[in-house]
Amino acid sequence: MLYSKTTPEDKRRIFRDRLATGELLQFPGAFNPLSARLIEQKGFDGVYISGAVLSADLGLPDIGLTTLSEVAGRAKQIARMTELPALVDADTGFGEPMNVARTIQELEDAGLAGMHIEDQINPKRCGHLDGKQVVDESTALKRIRSAADARRDDNFLIMARTDIRAVDGLDAAIDRAKKLVDAGADAIFPEAMRDLGEFEAVRNAVDVPILANMTEFGKSELFTSSQLADIGINIVIWPVSLLRIAMGAAGRALDTLTEHGNLTSKLDEMQHRADLYDLVDYEGYNHFDTSVFNFTVAK
Ligand SMILES: C[C@](O)(C(=O)O)[C@H](CC(=O)O)C(=O)O
Numbered sequence: 001m002l003y004s005k006t007t008p009e010d011k012r013r014i015f016r017d018r019l020a021t022g023e024l025l026q027f028p029g030a031f032n033p034l035s036a037r038l039i040e041q042k043g044f045d046g047v048y049i050s051g052a053v054l055s056a057d058l059g060l061p062d063i064g065l066t067t068l069s070e071v072a073g074r075a076k077q078i079a080r081m082t083e084l085p086a087l088v089d090a091d092t093g094f095g096e097p098m099n100v101a102r103t104i105q106e107l108e109d110a111g112l113a114g115m116h117i118e119d120q121i122n123p124k125r126c127g128h129l130d131g132k133q134v135v136d137e138s139t140a141l142k143r144i145r146s147a148a149d150a151r152r153d154d155n156f157l158i159m160a161r162t163d164i165r166a167v168d169g170l171d172a173a174i175d176r177a178k179k180l181v182d183a184g185a186d187a188i189f190p191e192a193m194r195d196l197g198e199f200e201a202v203r204n205a206v207d208v209p210i211l212a213n214m215t216e217f218g219k220s221e222l223f224t225s226s227q228l229a230d231i232g233i234n235i236v237i238w239p240v241s242l243l244r245i246a247m248g249a250a251g252r253a254l255d256t257l258t259e260h261g262n263l264t265s266k267l268d269e270m271q272h273r274a275d276l277y278d279l280v281d282y283e284g285y286n287h288f289d290t291s292v293f294n295f296t297v298a299k
């Protein structure tokens, strides 16, 4: 009912404990608060909150136009809908290292279990596009040091994402990953790895959890969870997939509506009213007032 019963502190502790097992944790991207609950209901380990989705949702390209307040606000709405830990994309940290410090505290206050900050310049772009540029080493490390210094809960996960692979190659990515860990990163997100061997090389170079980004239509092949688990990856995200699927289905439904004048042929593809009510725990609200849920919904 209402929101999550697990406190942010507990979510972070549980997330850390699960990461310590070394198993692969699966974090699909929630495109809104309701979908976070669906991810939980389907038995996943956590919820990813994507910057690409957040900006697309506002009708903006993913080039660093969203503000800290927008991201923290939406991430809070999503994180509080689930008992699962939520990991948010903090882009380049929303400014200078001092701003990064504030970003961390805002995201802690918003109930997130962790976040990642990348080493791209601003304006940034999707990590799977050509023409990226990264900041110099000193700036990249300062972002992470500020993040680690600013947190008040040691279990809040500071993940460093490096986009340098596409600019300077795999060796540079490994070198930067090691330095980011020395600067205080609890986990590494090596962006736009070409193949499993590259993920494995980063995995073997550092002693912290590694995230693999299985975004579609990008530079990485779409490996299965078991392939990623086999090489010791600890978190896998499908950041934009549910939004792509929902928008694809919505587009096709609008075509059907234009063609047939109704959506009867689409009923099987829709989330049923009963399943929606189940997901929002409509019946549970009888706890406050027994007349809230005193009807039945035909299945
Ligand atoms: C992971 C990512 O940062 C995101 O915002 O979800 C994006 C995903 C995408 O654009 O496909 C990324 O830069 O990889």
Ligand SMILES: [Mg+2]
Binding pocket: 050, 051, 052, 062, 089, 091
């Ligand atoms: Mg992003």
